[in-house]
Amino acid sequence: MRRPRFALPLGSPLQILLLACSFALAAYAGVQLLAGDWFGVALWIVGAALLHDLVLLPLYAAADRALVQAAGPRRSWVGYVRVPAALSLLLLLVWFPLIGGQVTARYASATGLPADRFLPRWLLLTAVLFGGSAVLFLLRLRWASKRQSVD
Structure with missing residues (x-):
């Protein structure tokens, strides 16, 4: 039997209910977010989209x-x-504002926590990510060489 060309891919009733709930939650969050300074929030969202699409995307695509x-x-x-x-x-x-140390006083006054720990923790996390990736790569190379020697 042939499906109609413009049929909606609906899932189970549970999927539809979860999707409706997620839209309702997103709408509630949007209303709460835009209640205070809607123009500033809209400007930030548009600016972030333009910054990503016009500056960051070409940079990391070239890299x-x-x-x-x-x-x-x-x-x-x-x-x-x-x-x-x-x-x-x-x-x-x-986390750039906190890693760069640009809002440390504001962060400390708002939370009561020191903000000078973000840069070392980000550097440590970056080292762990690259180190773990290197270990996985070496394990893959070792496994491939053992597999070749068996064959």
Whole structure:
């Protein structure tokens, strides 16, 4: 039996209920977020989208292209650099004001916690991400070499 061309891919009733609940929660959060300074929030969202699409996306696409070209024919290790770099840069992007030390006084007055720990923790987390990726890569190489010697 042939499906209609414009059929909606609806799942189970539980999926529809969860989707409706997530839309309701998103609408509630949007109303609460925009209640105070709606123009500032809208400007921030538009600015963030433009900054990402016009500046950041071309930068990390060029960096990824350079990484793939530098790898040459042995591209199997690219993912072992790409994933920890992406996670580390995402954390840097989210926590940049605190990592950069730009809002330490405001953070300390609002929370009562010191804000000077974000840079060392981000650096440590970045080192752990790249170190774990290197260990996984070495284990993969070792497993592949053992498999080749058995064959």
